[in-house]
Amino acid sequence: MALGNSKALRPQEPEPTINITSMMDMFTIIVFFLLFSYASKPDEFAVDKNVDLPESSSSFDYSNSVKLFLSDVHIKIEEDIVAQMKGGKVVGLNPDKPERSSLYQSLKQYKEKQISDAKLVAMETGEEPKSDFHVLFFCDRNLTFKTMNSIIKVAAAAGYPNFQLAVMEK
Amino acid sequence: MAGLGQRRRTGGDLDCEIDMVPIMNMFLVLIPFLLASSSFLNLKAINTSVPVMAETSTPMEQEKKSEVKITATVKLKMDRIILEATSSELSEKKLKEMDAVVKKDNQGQYAYAQLAVALLKVKQLYPKSDTLILVPSDGIIYDAIIKTMDVARTFEGQKLFPNVVISGQVQ
Numbered sequence: 001m002a003l004g005n006s007k008a009l010r011p012q013e014p015e016p017t018i019n020i021t022s023m024m025d026m027f028t029i030i031v032f033f034l035l036f037s038y039a040s041k042p043d044e045f046a047v048d049k050n051v052d053l054p055e056s057s058s059s060f061d062y063s064n065s066v067k068l069f070l071s072d073v074h075i076k077i078e079e080d081i082v083a084q085m086k087g088g089k090v091v092g093l094n095p096d097k098p099e100r101s102s103l104y105q106s107l108k109q110y111k112e113k114q115i116s117d118a119k120l121v122a123m124e125t126g127e128e129p130k131s132d133f134h135v136l137f138f139c140d141r142n143l144t145f146k147t148m149n150s151i152i153k154v155a156a157a158a159g160y161p162n163f164q165l166a167v168m169e170k
Numbered sequence: 171m172a173g174l175g176q177r178r179r180t181g182g183d184l185d186c187e188i189d190m191v192p193i194m195n196m197f198l199v200l201i202p203f204l205l206a207s208s209s210f211l212n213l214k215a216i217n218t219s220v221p222v223m224a225e226t227s228t229p230m231e232q233e234k235k236s237e238v239k240i241t242a243t244v245k246l247k248m249d250r251i252i253l254e255a256t257s258s259e260l261s262e263k264k265l266k267e268m269d270a271v272v273k274k275d276n277q278g279q280y281a282y283a284q285l286a287v288a289l290l291k292v293k294q295l296y297p298k299s300d301t302l303i304l305v306p307s308d309g310i311i312y313d314a315i316i317k318t319m320d321v322a323r324t325f326e327g328q329k330l331f332p333n334v335v336i337s338g339q340v341q
């Protein structure tokens with residue numbers, strides 16, 4: 001009780017204020033930095049967690065195309081799983097008859113769609129239709145060339161002889 | 171101008187403070203959101219292709235050395251890297267002089283620097299050359315392929331062979 005009385009009798013102190021101007025400046029800089037770094041990036045997409053990309057000194061930006069994710073578990077084209085992998089081999093892929101595989105069929109479908117889209121764009125713009133289509137290849141760093149090569153061959157047979165290999169910038 | 175200043179001082183305007191707390195609150199929400207949605211890993215790409223059929227060019231021995239184009243072939247084996255040069259414009263003997271074998275070092279790593287030096291030598295002799303065919307063995311991992319491609323493209327800021335073609339071994 002005595003303590004309460006003494007508190008009440010004490011002369012009133014001015015309410016302390018924190019100067020938040022410097023903090024505001026810092027936050028403004030962070031927000032602008034994040035907004036600009038966010039805007040300068042090309043479209044983002046989720047890389048499969050099974051795919052650990054290798055590092056490279058390449059500074060070339062990828063262009064939007066058919067994305068093929070190759071891990072030791074499965075092969076994904078865009079968002080769809082098109083084939084399963086077992087022991088470094090594509091399940092259901094006969095190297096002598098690649099056109100029968102689901103991987104080939106899917107790539108062929110994408111190619112046809114890209115060609116028809118390019119024709120539509122060409123009709124609108126009056127320019128030559130685009131023909132340099134490629135596959136953006138996301139491959140796990142520990143996969144062997146034998147596995148990669150079997151898929152590269154199928155992609156080339158489906159009309160994609162040019163690739164972009166996705167890597168992480170060093 | 172001086173009069174205006176004087177008037178202001180004598181006017182006795184109240185010091186007004188903007189309430190920055192709501193702006194702070196907004197920033198505190200924005201920053202975690204932007205941090206969560208931005209990725210700090212930069213994705214890049216390497217352009218490559220598979221070999222395609224092309225018409226062979228006719229030999230032109232009279233062409234200047236600087237105009238001659240050679241195609242470097244790098245065979246990535248499990249224990250070594252073999253560099254070979256091919257060209258329809260040069261003799262077999264001249265091409266053999268550019269061949270090199272780079273063995274793995276004591277730690278079992280490919281000696282990429284040695285490969286780069288050998289490629290640089292070829293590039294200096296025939297600066298018009300820009301294509302390299304990379305032939306990895308079946309067991310070579312993708313990471314080693316990318317490292318070899320990096321070395322083949324540039325070395326110490328110097329452009330070597332920007333067009334890298336990946337090819338499987340001919341059985």
